[in-house]
Amino acid sequence: MHDVLGYALEEALIDEIVKVSQVKDVLADEIILNVGDSMQYIPIVLEGSIKISRENDEGDELLLYYIEGGDTCAMTLQCCVRHTSSEIKATSMEDSLLLMIPVEMMEIWMNKYRTWREFILQSYHTRLTELMETVDAIAFMRLDERLLKYLTDQAKLLGSLEINHTHQQIAEDLHSSRVVISRLLKQLEIKGKIKIQRNKIILDTI
DNA sequence: ACATTAAGTGATT
């Protein structure tokens, strides 16, 4: 744990974190938090990666951003502090390790530890920056560009050039339809940017 | 061998 958080947080705080929080194992593609759920814990990703997406009542989805090692989710913090239910859905992208911190510690540590305040503010900032990046992508990029960005982002995050998703899953993340994604992927394959296999897409470079 | 699920295709809006 020290390797992920130690650089940012002071010793006394880390000691407290160890005392009150618990570690949770999640498997790949597990839904950690659904829209409407409420949170008793602030999760911090120790290992692995989490995907944060928006979802409406019809089940339409849109990927917002990812959370990696050492990061926490701004939206979750928000819904913890205000005791409202979640506006977002969190899904693990691979087997991951989460550090679950009881909500009530949030306020106490905000007053007590400067490094905790900075950690939380920093987290808000990076989440907001990432969110703007995806807004840009949706507003200004053509779908084929967005798709390629999606693929390279996944590859970077999972540290693998192979992406084990069906066209359907990709379509859901990008809020498009399966046929459209299939066709765009075919075009990318013809251009030599990717190779397509069943349940799998391979890029030759990031 | 058969059923199920993923991916490809042509036509239409």
Next chain:
DNA sequence: AATCACTTAATGT
């Protein structure tokens, strides 16, 4: 770029 209707291919039992 989305949707429909249909085909083909891959995979599990």
